[in-house]
Amino acid sequence: MSLDKRVPCKLRPKTCLMFLVLVWWSSATPTQVLAFLITPPRVRLTGALFSIEGEKQKGVLHELNIFVREKQWTLRLAKAEFVAGTGRNRMVLQHLFPLSMRFVGPEDLIHPLLEAEIARKPLIIEGLLYAGTRTLFITAVEESEKAGSHRD
Numbered sequence: 001m002s003l004d005k006r007v008p009c010k011l012r013p014k015t016c017l018m019f020l021v022l023v024w025w026s027s028a029t030p031t032q033v034l035a036f037l038i039t040p041p042r043v044r045l046t047g048a049l050f051s052i053e054g055e056k057q058k059g060v061l062h063e064l065n066i067f068v069r070e071k072q073w074t075l076r077l078a079k080a081e082f083v084a085g086t087g088r089n090r091m092v093l094q095h096l097f098p099l100s101m102r103f104v105g106p107e108d109l110i111h112p113l114l115e116a117e118i119a120r121k122p123l124i125i126e127g128l129l130y131a132g133t134r135t136l137f138i139t140a141v142e143e144s145e146k147a148g149s150h151r152d
Contacts, residue, residue, distance in 0.1 A: 040128040046079040065100035105138030
């Protein structure tokens, strides 16, 4: 039996469209679908960047290995907080530690983090946290005396 006899002329475009949507939806992985549907939490990290070879320091909330393109840093966190309200603050942050994180974002925000002069300066870094991929999409970087540098 041909398509002409089973599907009326008025429904053929709708049927084709529904078929294409179904094919597209089934080809997307579940993580891609969830990432599209869920807005990542906005976080603010306060601390200082140190070279990866530096010694560990006591009294620091946590140290994260940070990758900014090819450059690797240790971020000594004085404070980590969620800017926008979300009910799973601690749970998301616990899944990141003590692992590493990748910073991505606009060139004007990423470029200063690649320079050696940024080391040991107190920073406040804000961005969207994609916990599943351990990626922070940076939306703001500022130097601040409040960040508290942890000097060796």
